[in-house]
Amino acid sequence: MRLLFGAACAALTSTCLASPGYLKLDIERRTPSEPRLVRRQNSDGSVDTVLTQNTNKLEYLVNITLGTPAQHLAVTLDTGSSDLWVPAASAPLCKKGGCDNGVFDPTLSSTYTVVDQDGFNITYAAPGDSDAGDWATDTLSVGGSTAIKKQQIGVASTLFDPHGVMGVGFDTNEANNPSSEGVYPSVMDNLKSTGIINRLAYSLYLNDLQANKGAVIFGGVDTTKYTGDLVALPLQEGPEGIVSEFYVTLTSVSFTDETGKTTQLSPDGYAQSVLLDSGTSQTLLTDDVFNALANGFGAVGIGQGSYVVPCRFAKINGTINYSFGGDGGVTIKVPVSQVVGNQDFTAENFADESGGCDFGFGPPIGGFSIFGDTFLRSAYAVFDISNSVAALAQAAENKADTSSIVVIPTGTTIPGATVTATATGTQIPDAEATEEPAVPSASVQGTSLVLAGTPTFNIGVQSTASTAAAAASTSSSGRANAAAPTAALLGLGLAAGAMVL
Structure with missing residues (x-):
């Protein structure tokens, strides 16, 4: 075995x-x-x-x-x-x-x-x-x-x-x-x-999507695994009204394309409690932010909380930017290469010559906004249970072979964290949590070709239809049929939704 x-x-x-x-x-x-x-x-x-x-x-x-x-x-x-x-x-x-x-x-x-x-x-x-x-x-x-x-x-x-x-x-x-x-x-x-x-605290370094190994240090912080400031964030109350999980306050989400232009995705005054959860694969955002992000990339839904974009998007030189804690907080920049995952569709089944790949985002599940592995790979995170605090910094990629570990002592300080952000956030209101995402479901031509969406962001690469797409568009069954995830689509071997633990 x-x-x-x-x-x-x-x-x-x-x-x-x-x-x-x-x-x-x-x-x-x-x-x-x-x-x-x-x-x-x-x-x-x-x-x-x-x-x-x-x-x-x-x-x-x-x-x-x-x-x-x-x-x-x-x-x-x-x-x-x-x-x-x-x-x-x-x-x-x-x-x-x-x-x-x-x-x-x-x-x-x-x-x-x-x-x-x-x-x-x-x-x-x-x-x-x-x-x-x-x-x-x-x-x-x-x-x-x-x-x-x-x-x-x-x-x-x-x-x-x-x-x-x-x-x-x-x-x-x-x-x-x-x-x-x-x-x-x-x-x-x-x-x-x-x-x-010495303390109920640990640090987590998943490393980037191309790496096979990261590290968890119970009771310690590795100063070689992050860049910039390590910022402490007081934990927020969860759905039960108490602090019993790692909820922190997200105050801004934006996208920066390869030209340096930044598009704001979250509304003014945004302050949302989000759960830092290494057991979840995707990043699950509130509907307003998720809709703006998914439509910006032209993602299409394929059922069970999964969304697909052309695989070539993994080469985009852009970042999704998350700010936490308000004034004096920290911004984690997640490269697009870290959120476009494994291939769900080959070029023969997806209307792009690069095929269709998993887009590592989804809407909230049951009202919970969760920051899973597609976020945590780009962050160095410290979890302090004893003091109900988490600390975040930008992860230093591909530093698995370096090490400078500082013991987390008894008391309240986190080694290296000199700033504490104090903004508070709220849970998603029930009414908003039940809304359906305004993101197109996958459409098909004939019985086998899934159509790619149309991005609104400047993504720096031009869409190129595959040979299969061109052939399907001229076939007798080539009319585009709007199709939410159906048995026909599932028959193409679609991947399931997020593994949420």
């Missing part, structure tokens, strides 16, 4: 625990290699199951060991959740070979204890995305760290996801569990209580 041992430390070496107070782990980037069954809820309440390749949704994984003797697994690192769960070897999906990042067999561990049989159930934002099984405890090592004994975990025998998740958020955001206090010591809590880190 192929595992991601490139990030693991077999023992406490300088590549893993370089000095007291922090723990550094490499993050391996993976593209899901197997098709997966995605449940899609229809407007009438019925549910279809669609087989999708899902090749455009990247995953960021870290290595852990669990049990005695140790069993090796790779799990998604998720800033947007707080539980560690792993797939059980007995799960039907795993028995069929669908769990290629490792499985956990409780019967092989002498330190395994069931806490609540059938009590574990976690549901993420994507429709049907639930995993369930037992709550249990066992011995955990994170990337070769000192052993954490009796770490509470979920062991999922009913799976939607093919591998586990390590949530590194607030323990107050944990899934329902048998604790009388409502929370149990999370992985973050135990990293601190065992003395591995």
Whole structure:
């Protein structure tokens, strides 16, 4: 079974625990290699199951060991959740070979204890995305760290996801569990209580889209991984009216083309709470900003929250600019090359000779505006649970081989963060959250050719129709038919919507 041992430390070496107070782990980037069954809820309440390749949704994984003797697994690192769960070897999906990042067999561990049989159930934002099984405890090592004994975990025998998740958020955001206090010591809590880190804080560097490796440093900040100022942003209340997730205030969004012209996409006075979430692939924006951005690029919707643009757009010398915190805040510039993903359509099926590629944006899900991997790849982010603060700076690309790590001490200061922005934001009003994006759905010519949209931005490259497009336009069935995502379009092998964890 192929595992991601490139990030693991077999023992406490300088590549893993370089000095007291922090723990550094490499993050391996993976593209899901197997098709997966995605449940899609229809407007009438019925549910279809669609087989999708899902090749455009990247995953960021870290290595852990669990049990005695140790069993090796790779799990998604998720800033947007707080539980560690792993797939059980007995799960039907795993028995069929669908769990290629490792499985956990409780019967092989002498330190395994069931806490609540059938009590574990976690549901993420994507429709049907639930995993369930037992709550249990066992011995955990994170990337070769000192052993954490009796770490509470979920062991999922009913799976939607093919591998586990390590949530590194607030323990107050944990899934329902048998604790009388409502929370149990999370992985973050135990990293601190065992003395591995000094504060409930860590930094995240996903690196750019062309890199295969990034890093998370529990208890530390690497000053070589960002440029400019590291700006602290007080966390905002979430939908429940409390600070229990990494919501920060977004105050401006704009697009700068290769000529240097900047187009403002957000309205005056914009102040929106957005969730920093490494478990989400896309960046999910409020409808007003998403509409302006998607139409500017001529994106077309292909269903299930996915949008497509010509693949040649990945070569555009432009940036999408996000400002946080208002006056004295920070602006993160995301190159267009970082948001145009893997190919969904070949030139034969898309009206552009470069083919159609995933556009890494979408409208909000259930009223949540989420900044996932298509944003976080361009940002260096520090998450301070103890003080309810996040800090952002522009990421320094392709610096995986450099290192200058400063320990995050006890107290309130974040190393390198000399500025604190204070603007506050709001959640999306329910009425706005239910609006449909004003972005065209994909249209087809005949039964196989998906038409590209018409950009309104100056994108610096001219559209060139493919041979397939020209042929289809002269065929007897060449009339353009407006088509929201239908069975005919899904039959072309469209990728599913955002993997939201």
